[in-house]
Amino acid sequence: MELRTVNVIRYVTPLREGGSLPAIAEADDEFLYVLKFRGAGQGVKALIAELIGGELARALGLKVPELVFANLDEAFGRTEPDEEIQDLLKASVGLNLALHYLSGAxxxxxxxxxxxxxxxxxxxxxxxxxxxxxxxxxxxxxxxxxxxxxxxxxxxxxxxxxxxxxxxxxxxxxxxxxxxxxxxxxxxxxxxxxxxxxxxxxxxxxxxxxxxxxxxxxxxxxxxxxxxxxxxxxxxxxxxxxxxxxxxxxxxxxxxxx
Known part of the structure; x- marks a missing residue:
């Protein structure tokens, strides 16, 4: 059992309805993902819960979007004009977690x-x-x-x-x-x-x-x-x-x- 790892290449838009500011992002496999940041609110514990919960659900036959590890380069925090998002990106450099974006859901x-x-x-x-x-x-x-x-x-x-x-x-x-x-x-x-x-x-x-x-x-x-x-x-x-x-x-x- 393993998850794929992708590299984030484009920050598309924040999902502001989420308290931890997840975002839609594009990865180097050309797919869009809902990116959950290690630098947000509850930090990596929320990512761990997301990972365990999602994969348990999948093992039980329930439908869950594909989970992937998502690498975030430090360059993303330099050009973001929104200071809150900039701080979040800087705090999330490295390995994060993302779910495949279900377009039209x-x-x-x-x-x-x-x-x-x-x-x-x-x-x-x-x-x-x-x-x-x-x-x-x-x-x-x-x-x-x-x-x-x-x-x-x-x-x-x-x-x-x-x-x-x-x-x-x-x-x-x-x-x-x-x-x-x-x-x-x-x-x-x-x-x-x-x-x-x-x-x-x-x-x-x-x-x-x-x-x-x-x-x-x-x-x-x-x-x-x-x-x-x-x-x-x-x-x-x-x-x-x-x-x-x-x-x-x-x-x-x-x-x-x-």
Whole structure:
């Protein structure tokens, strides 16, 4: 398992609806990407969450735009007239993360597009696993492209890594924010999805995905990076093993709210 690496050759336009100022950029493979910057708000932790969340979703058969590593040259920060963007570019020199730009895609609206119970349950289950707080009616982080549902933006997931001290406790906690999930009303097949997904997400797969994280995003030296990477692996394994906890929370939230 590996991601392609591209070089950014043109900064096209900022996506100002994102708090961390992602941008549409062109790479040397002549494709457009939504570029997520290491120098933005939550830094490389958001990129790590994006990488793990996106590749887990892909492994489970959900649709996610291709993720690539994107090299940003220091020259980009010199000619940008917007000072805020200039500072962001200068702080993001080196390896960043980008998603293939889905030209013509529209934001998913539950009032317009009906999602079947199985797909809704799959996405809710994944977001409970990842503790992804950012899939709400206000900001669904899903797109309709060629009449199919695509998942984007997992940068707010895995919030345990903003406070490492009690990661084992956080791994087995209910995901109470599931009550705000945009697809929760239709997630009626969580138990069967749980059996299906737990059969797919074995330790080998989890380790393969964690191995994609660049050492430089984890720590300043290789040994510390290896330790930090192992925490991600163990967090996910513990959470998968305790999935009945977050399934129960999701079911209770459905019964309470709907």
């Amino acid at each position: 529209i934001t998913y609206d539950p009032a317009v597009t009906v999602i079947d119970a199985r797909l809704a349950s799959q996405i809710v289950w994944l977001d409970c696993l990842l503790t992804n707080v950012d899939r709400t009616p206000r900001n669904t982080n899903m797109l309709i492209w060629h009449k199919e549902l695509w998942l984007i933006d997992h940068g707010a997931a895995l919030y345990f890594h903003h406070s490492w001290g009690n990661w084992k406790e956080q791994a087995v906690r209910p995901f109470v924010q599931v009550k705000d999930h945009v697809l929760l009303p239709w997630a009626t097949e969580l138990e069967s999805v749980d059996l299906e997904f737990k059969a797919i997400l074995n330790e080998t797969l989890i380790r393969d995905i964690a191995a994609l994280i660049p050492d430089e995003w984890l720590a300043d030296d290789i040994e510390a990076a290896a330790e930090r990477r192992e925490v991600y692996v163990q967090f996910l394994l513990l959470r998968i093993a305790a999935s009945d906890i977050f399934i129960k929370e999701a079911k209770n939230a459905r019964e309470t709210r709907f």
